[in-house]
Structures are given as C-alpha cells and as structure tokens.
Amino acid sequence: MDVNTYTKSRELFERALKVVPAGVYGHQGPAEACFIPADAYPYFSTHAKGSHVWDVDGNEFIDFMCAYGPISLGYCDDEVDGAAIEQIKKLNCATTPSGIMVDLAELMVETVDMADWSFFAKNGNDATNYAVMVAKAATGRDKIILINGNYHGVSPWTQLYGYPGISQADVSNNIYVDWNNFEQLEKVVSEHRGEIAGFISTPYYHPVFQDNVLPAEGYWQKVRKLCTDNGIVLIVDDVRCGFRLDMKGSDHYFGFKADLSCFCKAIANGWNISAICGVDSLKDAAASVMFTGSYWLAAVPMAAAIACVSKMQRINAPVVMQGIGKKLTDGLVKAGAQHGFDLRVSGVPSMWYMRIANDDSLILHQEWVAECVRRGIFFANHHNQFVNCAISDEDINKALEVADEAFRIVKAAHPEIGR
Amino acid sequence: MANINLFAILRNLEDLCEMDAETRSIVKGKKMSIQFTVKGGPSAVFTVDDGKCALRRGNESCDIKLYFTSPEHLNAMFDGSKNPIPLKGLTKLDFLKGDFIHLTKRLEYFLKPTDELLADPAYLKINTYLTVYTAGFALEQIGNYDSKGILNASRIPDGVISLSISGGLPAVMLEAKKGVLTTSKGVAASARAYMTFSSLEVANAILNGKMASYSAVGSGDFVVKGFLPMLDNMNKLLAQIPEYVS
Numbered sequence: 221m222d223v224n225t226y227t228k229s230r231e232l233f234e235r236a237l238k239v240v241p242a243g244v245y246g247h248q249g250p251a252e253a254c255f256i257p258a259d260a261y262p263y264f265s266t267h268a269k270g271s272h273v274w275d276v277d278g279n280e281f282i283d284f285m286c287a288y289g290p291i292s293l294g295y296c297d298d299e300v301d302g303a304a305i306e307q308i309k310k311l312n313c314a315t316t317p318s319g320i321m322v323d324l325a326e327l328m329v330e331t332v333d334m335a336d337w338s339f340f341a342k343n344g345n346d347a348t349n350y351a352v353m354v355a356k357a358a359t360g361r362d363k364i365i366l367i368n369g370n371y372h373g374v375s376p377w378t379q380l381y382g383y384p385g386i387s388q389a390d391v392s393n394n395i396y397v398d399w400n401n402f403e404q405l406e407k408v409v410s411e412h413r414g415e416i417a418g419f420i421s422t423p424y425y426h427p428v429f430q431d432n433v434l435p436a437e438g439y440w441q442k443v444r445k446l447c448t449d450n451g452i453v454l455i456v457d458d459v460r461c462g463f464r465l466d467m468k469g470s471d472h473y474f475g476f477k478a479d480l481s482c483f484c485k486a487i488a489n490g491w492n493i494s495a496i497c498g499v500d501s502l503k504d505a506a507a508s509v510m511f512t513g514s515y516w517l518a519a520v521p522m523a524a525a526i527a528c529v530s531k532m533q534r535i536n537a538p539v540v541m542q543g544i545g546k547k548l549t550d551g552l553v554k555a556g557a558q559h560g561f562d563l564r565v566s567g568v569p570s571m572w573y574m575r576i577a578n579d580d581s582l583i584l585h586q587e588w589v590a591e592c593v594r595r596g597i598f599f600a601n602h603h604n605q606f607v608n609c610a611i612s613d614e615d616i617n618k619a620l621e622v623a624d625e626a627f628r629i630v631k632a633a634h635p636e637i638g639r
Numbered sequence: 640m641a642n643i644n645l646f647a648i649l650r651n652l653e654d655l656c657e658m659d660a661e662t663r664s665i666v667k668g669k670k671m672s673i674q675f676t677v678k679g680g681p682s683a684v685f686t687v688d689d690g691k692c693a694l695r696r697g698n699e700s701c702d703i704k705l706y707f708t709s710p711e712h713l714n715a716m717f718d719g720s721k722n723p724i725p726l727k728g729l730t731k732l733d734f735l736k737g738d739f740i741h742l743t744k745r746l747e748y749f750l751k752p753t754d755e756l757l758a759d760p761a762y763l764k765i766n767t768y769l770t771v772y773t774a775g776f777a778l779e780q781i782g783n784y785d786s787k788g789i790l791n792a793s794r795i796p797d798g799v800i801s802l803s804i805s806g807g808l809p810a811v812m813l814e815a816k817k818g819v820l821t822t823s824k825g826v827a828a829s830a831r832a833y834m835t836f837s838s839l840e841v842a843n844a845i846l847n848g849k850m851a852s853y854s855a856v857g858s859g860d861f862v863v864k865g866f867l868p869m870l871d872n873m874n875k876l877l878a879q880i881p882e883y884v885s
Contacts, residue, residue: 233857242853250857254867258859382790382875429868580798581831581865602867 221625223594228276229263247288247603254601260590268295270610273598281598282615284548286606289460289485289571292541293531294610300489300527307523318519324526328497331529333468334477335497339506341516344459345373347482347494348420350511352377354480354498355418355453358505362393363412365405365419365452369427372420372457399425400436405443409450418480419447420455423470424567429582429602431575432567440476447479453502459484459494464541464570464606467533469497486532491524532609538570541607544616545569548607551620559627560638561588573604578637584630591626592619641680641710642784643883644717645694647777648750649685651769652692652742655749658765662745663690671734674701674727680710692742703728703735717743752847767843768809774846775802775811775822777884778876782820791875793818798831800869805837805862815869832865848881 233250236243244263246252255261262275271294273283286292293300311318321340328338341347352364364377372378376390395412397404399421409416425433447454456478458470463486466473471481479502484494492515498506531537546569556563561584562577576585582602589599597619599605631637655662672686676698684699686692704727707713715721725732749765750773756762782792795815803810803826810826836842841860844850852874855861863870 230858237854237858242851243857245853249853251853251863255857256864256867257862258857263857380790380794382787382794384875384878429866582867583865586864 221595221622224262224275224277224279224596226259226262226275226277226279232276233263254586254603256586256601257590260593262593270294270296271608271612271615279596281593281596282611282619283598284605284607284611284619285598285600285603286608287490288603289464289606290488290490291606291608292463292486292537293489293528294608295490297489297528297531297610299531300491300524303527304491304520304524307520310519312520313515313518317517318522320519320522320526321517324495324522324529327526327529328483328495331467331533332481332483332497333472334479334481334499335469336500337498337503337506339496339498340522341494341496341511342492342513343373343494344457344482344484345375345378346511346513346516347459347484347496348372348378348455348457349375350496350506350509351455351457351480351482352418352420353509353511354496354502354506355455357509358453358502359417359451361415361417363395363416364393365395365397365408365416367399367421367425368396369399369430370420370422370425370457371427372422373459399433400439402436402439402442402446406446409446409452413450416450416452418453418455419443420457422457422459423461423465423474426460426567426571426573426604428604430573431564432573432604434567435474440471440474444476453479455480455482457482460571460604461568462486463529463532464538465568466538467529467536486537487528488521488525489528491521491528493521493525495525535609537609540609541570542568544609544611545572545607547613548611548616548619549574551616552623555620555624556627558624559631561627561631567604570607571604572607574599575602584634584637587630587633588623588626591629592622595622595625597622640883641677641707641713642780643777644714645675645681645683646696646780647773648717648746648884649683649743650694650776651746651750651772652685653694654768654772655742655746655765656690656692658768659745659749662742665738665741665745666690666692669734669738671703671731671738672699672701673735673739674698674704675707675713675723676704676726677707677710677713680707680713687738701727703731705735752843757843763843764839767804767839767846770846771802771804771809771811771842772824773884774877774880775813775824777880778813778873779820779822781876781879781883782818785879788876788879789818791872791879792820794872795820795869796831796866798866798869799827799829800873801827801830801833801835803827803833803835804839804842805835809842813873830865832867832869833863834870835862837861 233243250258264276273281325338329335379386458481461470462483471478481497549565564577565574567573666687667690675683684695705723706726752766781788800813812827814821837860
C-alpha cells in the first residue's frame with residue numbers, strides 16, 4: 221500500500237509560518253488538531269468531492285472528519301452548491317436582507333420540533349453566545365450552569381480561568397456540574413435559587429480525549445422539569461450533533477424539548493451559517509438582545525442551508541449517516557480485535573469517538589491513526605469523527621482495508637500487544 | 640518567586656558545577672553549608688563540598704544560617720537590593736560575600752544569554768541544560784504554589800510527563816499526582832505524555848522565546864505525543880514562567 225508524502229504541504233506551511241500565527245491556527249492547525257506525528261498529516265487541501273479530499277501534494281483521502289462536521293451531505297454537493305451559485309447571481313450581502321432569510325427561518329421552524337422562531341449567525345460560537353445572552357435577558361439573572369468538559373466555542377465564558385487570555389471575571393458567572401449527575405445539578409440549582417439564567421449542554425457528552433457518554437435513562441426529562449420548575453432556560457448546544465441524530469433536533473431524539481437550540485455545522489454542508497432556534501416565550505427577549513454581524517444575513521449561505529436542510533430531510537440524513545457509521549465502526553472494532561487491539565467506540569455512530577484502550581497514554585492510538593492517515597484514511601486522533609451521506613460501501617471497505625494494515629504495522633512495532 | 644529563586648534557579652548550581660570548570664574551581668576544596676529560612680516561605684539548604692554544589696528543601700544543621708523576613712526579602716537578596724539577616728556563622732560570611740557571589744554571577748552569566756554568547760556551542764549547551772532544568776523545576780513551583788498555577792496543575796491528569804531533547808539529555812520528568820507536581824532530572828523510562836525537542840538548538844530557541852512552540856510542532860521540531868491533556872495543561876504553566884523568570 222502506498223504511503224503519502226507531503227512535500228508541498230510542508231513548503232506551504234513554511235511560507236505560512238512567516239505570515240500566519242502558528243502557520244495554521246486553531247482546530248485545523250497541526251498543534252491543536254493533534255497531528256501526531258506531524259509528518260503523517262497533510263496541512264493543506266486543494267479540492268474535494270463527496271467523501272474524498274485531495275491535498276496539495278495530490279494525495280487522496282477518504283475524510284472521516286468532514287471539515288470537523290460541516291460536511292453533512294458530502295463535499296461540493298451539487299444541489300447545495302447549485303443553490304448557492306444561483307443565489308450569488310442575485311444577491312448576497314446587502315443593506316436589507318434577502319427574502320430567503322424568511323424562507324430559511326420558516327424551514328427551520330418546520331423542521332426543528334422545538335422551534336417557534338429562528339435567528340441566524342455565522343459560527344457555532346455565535347449561536348452559544350447569543351443563547352446565553354437571551355437566557356440572561358429573559359430571566360434577569362446572571363449565572364449559567366455548564367457541564368465539566370463540554371465545549372461551547374472559544375468565547376471567554378466557554379473557557380477556563382488559567383487559560384491564556386481568560387480572566388476570573390470572564391467565568392465568574394459559570395457553575396460547573398458533571399455530565400449525567402442530576403443530583404449534583406439539583407443541588408446547585410437549590411443553592412443558587414433565583415440566580416441561574418440558563419443550563420447549557422450538548423445533547424450527549426462528547427468531549428475530546430474521553431469516551432463519549434449518552435444521557436442516562438430519564439436524565440434529560442428530569443433536567444427539563446428542574447429547569448421549568450426553577451425558571452431556568454434550557455439551552456441545547458446542538459452545534460455538533462444537530463441533524464446527525466435527528467432532523468427534528470437532538471432534544472427530540474432524546475425525548476425532551478429545549479428552550480433554545482444552537483445549530484451550525486451540518487446545516488449548510490460547509491457554507492458559513494449558524495442558527496439559533498427558540499420557543500415562543502423567549503422571542504421577545506431574543507429580539508431585545510443586540511447581537512449581529514456584517515455577514516450574518518448574507519443570502520448565499522442561506523440559500524445553501526435551505527437546499528441542505530431540504531435534502532437532508534428528503535433522504536433522512538441522520539438515519540443514513542448512523543447506518544454508515546455503524547457499519548464502519550463495527551468493522552474497525554473487528555479489525556482491531558483480530559490484531560489484539562481493544563478499539564473502543566462510543567457516542568452516536570454518525571459522529572463516533574474511538575480510542576485504542578490497550579494503553580493509558582493513547583500512544584498506540586496515535587500510531588494507528590497516523591498509519592491510517594499516511595494511507596489515505598483521514599481520522600482525527602482525539603476528537604469525535606464525522607460521517608457524511610456521500611460515504612459509500614466502497615469507501616468503508618477501503619477504510620477497513622487500510623485500518624487493518626495500520627493495525628498490523630502498529631502490532632509489529634509492539635509485539636507485546638494481544639499476548 | 641522565592642520558591643523559584645531557590646528551587647528552580649539556585650538549584651542550577653548543582654549542574655553548573657558538573658558542566659563548567661570555572662564554576663567548579665570556585666568551590667574546589669571548599670566545604671560549606673548555608674541554611675535559607677524565609678518567614679512565610681520556603682526553607683532550603685545549599686551545600687558546597689569540594690567542587691560540588693547541592694540544594695535541598697528543608698532545614699539542616701548548617702555552617703551559616705540566613706533569615707529572611709518575607710519571600711520578598713529573599714527575592715530582594717537575589718536581585719542584590721537587600722542583605723539577609725545572618726543568624727549563625729558570622730565568622731564565615733566571607734564565603735557569602737566572596738565565593739557565593741562568584742557562583743551566582745557565573746550562574747547569571749549562563750542564564751542570561753545573548754546572541755553572541757549563544758553562537759558558542761559550549762555556551763549554548765550549558766545554557767540549554769540550565770534553561771530546561773529551570774523550566775522543569777519552575778513548573779513544579781508554579782503548579783504547587785501560584786494560585787493560577789495550582790488551578791492549572793489540578794487539571795493535569797495523573798502520570799509522568801517527559802520533557803527532553805531527542806536522543807537524551809537534558810531531560811526532566813514532571814509527575815502529576817492529584818494536582819501536585821514533582822520534577823526530577825533524567826529521561827523517563829516510561830511516561831504518559833512526551834514533549835521532545837529535535838535538538839539542543841531548537842530547545843534553546845523555544846525556551847528562550849525565539850521560536851514559537853506551536854510553529855515548531857507543525858514543523859516537526861517539537862514532537863508531542865501521548866496523553867495530550869497533560870501537556871495542554873502543563874503548557875499553561877509553562878506560559879506562566881516568564882512572569883517569574885526573565
């Protein structure tokens with residue numbers, strides 16, 4: 221099996237280092253993205269189609285990260301991109317918004333079970349920021365309850381004191397509880413009665429570096445009641461899970477109703493838009509919050525979102541993606557076991573998390589993932605993976621073939637495995 | 640800062656005596672022990688024994704006892720603006736005014752590099768060793784005593800972090816156990832997370848702030864692997880070092 225080389229990626233990176241902080245910053249950069257070892261990974265792409273991406277060196281990858289989630293239907297989906305291109309010819313950014321904003325809001329309200337209204341922005345971080353502000357505006361309270369380890373973006377309130385750039389004041393209104401620990405949450409609410417504006421969480425626990433954990437039986441229903449009884453706004457950060465579990469929203473999937481739901485990634489198949497959906501009782505508070513941006517009402521991403529959400533509904537994308545994920549992960553676990561590796565898969569199959577559990581350092585996992593990437597199967601090391609609807613059986617078979625070879629290579633370097 | 644001055648900076652004299660003949664010659668044939676006692680701060684014993692230096696935490700029977708009214712007082716002695724209060728060994732204070740000053744001046748020479756000095760491979764080697772050790776031992780002090788550092792240390796999962804140069808020394812191991820950090824010198828036989836500089840030059844450039852660590856990860860000059868949440872939180876302690884050591 222051929223192994224990738226990345227000469228042009230590295231040349232570009234050298235240029236980038238001179239003019240861009242860290243060369244490539246944030247979650248797509250080699251440091252934050254945990255490219256271990258760095259020489260196994262491409263740094264820059266040229267083009268993509270369906271489930272495949274090509275890098276600047278001409279290496280082809282089946283991409284199981286899907287741009288960290290936005291690619292839901294497959295790269296450069298003709299229907300979605302076609303809608304965007306048609307809209308470009310008419311209008312994008314203007315002094316007053318295009319009427320398709322109303323079309324998209326209506327579509328979101330029709331699609332998402334809890335939604336009575338919809339508000340649009342650009343990134344998931346905008347959505348969670350806005351949701352927290354709406355909760356505070358609606359309740360007149362300051363405090364927010366968060367789950368330890370959850371990710372809600374990069375705004376100061378979403379980070380921890382002690383991190384670079386984060387002051388104590390930034391997080392002074394945060395209260396943290398553990399996932400699935402209803403008693404702890406109940407205690408915190410009781411101790412801060414009348415002070416808590418909102419409870420924000422992802423639909424299930426999907427942090428990096430840890431096995432993902434689904435909600436315990438009845439957890440969300442008890443949380444819903446607790447929030448209702450105490451006038452707390454229940455915010456679901458559906459940025460990552462949204463439309464990969466259920467077209468009606470992940471709260472619907474888990475059998476409860478959120479007050480505010482934040483969507484982004486899957487909504488427009490890579491076009492830049494996010495959405496916040498809310499219940500009617502919060503609409504006035506939402507209107508009162510001054511929160512906007514130069515490009516938030518741009519029409520082209522809205523046209524893409526309309527096409528994307530419509531197509532995802534038509535093909536029942538969450539079911540398609542979960543089926544693909546199940547087939548692939550079953551095969552990966554089996555391939556690992558054949559070589560003596562305990563590959564643990566957790567979360568929902570359309571965005572599964574995996575790790576090799578034979579060691580507690582994750583070094584075996586990092587070695588295995590690196591061998592997969594070198595052979596054209598793009599997995600992330602410690603983030604959950606993502607499925608898109610364009611992944612074919614042929615892609616899955618290829619991925620399993622590469623995974624098997626990668627397991628064999630790592631086993632050869634660690635003959636003690638499986639003894 | 641008092642902890643850093645003693646256990647991250649002054650401690651380097653142990654290594655400098657081994658690496659630098661001139662430092663060794665200052666204490667050749669000498670035997671002396673100095674107790675540092677700081678009200679509301681750390682206690683340490685610095686010993687000299689025929690060309691070797693050592694620093695230990697705590698109190699011992701010593702030739703000279705120096706008392707400091709506060710951590711700030713100790714820090715002021717290190718920057719040369721205040722004198723200690725000698726409680727014992729008044730007849731031996733010549734050592735403090737002479738050899739001890741020479742030792743610390745020599746240490747300062749190696750810890751305050753210039754581009755010209757770093758062009759000398761021998762200097763670069765010693766500076767890198769001392770800088771790695773200073774960073775390693777400063778991590779322990781910041782993580783265990785600085786209020787923000789305690790918070791970040793508490794987030795480091797249990798285990799050993801290896802910080803080294805590719806192929807061996809200098810190397811330090813940082814063990815995290817329930818939020819308490821312990822640094823020791825040497826290459827870890829087994830660690831849960833690794834940070835490895837590709838060369839002495841790269842280590843020197845990164846630790847002296849001339850090369851960005853994030854860039855070096857991308858270029859492969861700085862290799863990280865293993866349980867990265869340990870490194871992620873340790874990095875936040877590393878970022879605090881310039882607040883104390885400049």
